[in-house]
Amino acid sequence: MLISVITSTYNSASCLANALESFKVQSYAEKELVLVDGGSTDKTLEIIEKSEITDKMISERDQGIYDALNKGIMLASGDVIGILHSDDMFYNAEVLQSVAEVFKANPDLKAVYGDLLYVERDNTDKVVRNWKSGEFDVNKLAYGWMPPHPALFIKKQCFLKYGLYDLQYHSAADYDLILRFLYKYKIETAYLPQILMKMRVGGMSNKTFKNRLRANAEDRVAMKVNGIAFPFLVAALKPLRKIGQYIK
Numbered sequence: 001m002l003i004s005v006i007t008s009t010y011n012s013a014s015c016l017a018n019a020l021e022s023f024k025v026q027s028y029a030e031k032e033l034v035l036v037d038g039g040s041t042d043k044t045l046e047i048i049e050k051s052e053i054t055d056k057m058i059s060e061r062d063q064g065i066y067d068a069l070n071k072g073i074m075l076a077s078g079d080v081i082g083i084l085h086s087d088d089m090f091y092n093a094e095v096l097q098s099v100a101e102v103f104k105a106n107p108d109l110k111a112v113y114g115d116l117l118y119v120e121r122d123n124t125d126k127v128v129r130n131w132k133s134g135e136f137d138v139n140k141l142a143y144g145w146m147p148p149h150p151a152l153f154i155k156k157q158c159f160l161k162y163g164l165y166d167l168q169y170h171s172a173a174d175y176d177l178i179l180r181f182l183y184k185y186k187i188e189t190a191y192l193p194q195i196l197m198k199m200r201v202g203g204m205s206n207k208t209f210k211n212r213l214r215a216n217a218e219d220r221v222a223m224k225v226n227g228i229a230f231p232f233l234v235a236a237l238k239p240l241r242k243i244g245q246y247i248k
Contacts, residue, residue: 001103002030003096003153004078008068010038012086013047015200018124020051022089028096032056033084034076036068066165066173073159079103082153087200089124091117095196099153102192110187111154113147114196121200128201136191141183144234149174151196158187171211172218179226 037059062068102112118129133147165173223231
């Protein structure tokens with residue numbers, strides 16, 4: 001089972017090396033790295049070339065991260081698609097092996113997700129939030145729950161059947177895709193109770209209060225499109241679910 005990992009970059013020189021190294025050390029042999037660069041002008045391309053681990057790559061202007069991920073998915077050859085953002089890291093060298101074992105144990109599975117740690121940007125050993133996802137229950141999606149997008153691995157056939165990331169969203173295309181696949185179309189999904197990813201704090205939807213308000217509005221649109229009842233109420237519940245992640 002080939003696992004394709006998609007990495008989107010744009011002027012990511014400050015942190016990309018960590019992401020690439022975390023892929024390089026994965027013990028699972030059937031893997032490929034698909035890198036989609038948005039036309040970086042810093043040393044990103046030099047770092048990529050030096051790493052010598054990229055299986056497929058394109059570098060051209062795009063419409064943002066979701067457009068880049070869509071390009072990567074269509075370029076990927078794998079049975080399973082995983083996302084490794086340029087400022088994230090796999091938690092350890094066994095992540096892809098663990099994910100593959102779950103898929104192989106149940107051929108009907110279409111998605112596997114695990115847990116995620118938010119860490120400081122300049123000290124990735126310091127944990128800020130601990131996102132323990134919990135067992136999968138499709139009904140929890142109707143009340144604001146979601147698995148962490150960077151720790152979610154999905155069969156490529158789902159993207160071909162149910163669509164790619166919707167570019168009408170600025171920051172909620174990942175949430176829309178999760179609702180579409182897991183809630184609307186109810187693909188077979190399993191929880192792997194392990195930490196799979198470390199994610200640096202400071203994502204695009206959380207940088208400012210204005211961005212957070214826009215992201216919340218986009219969440220409501222995604223809920224409505226995918227059949228979630230009472231989207232205004234659920235959009236209020238969604239951030240409240242994060243409070244427990246800060247309790248050590």
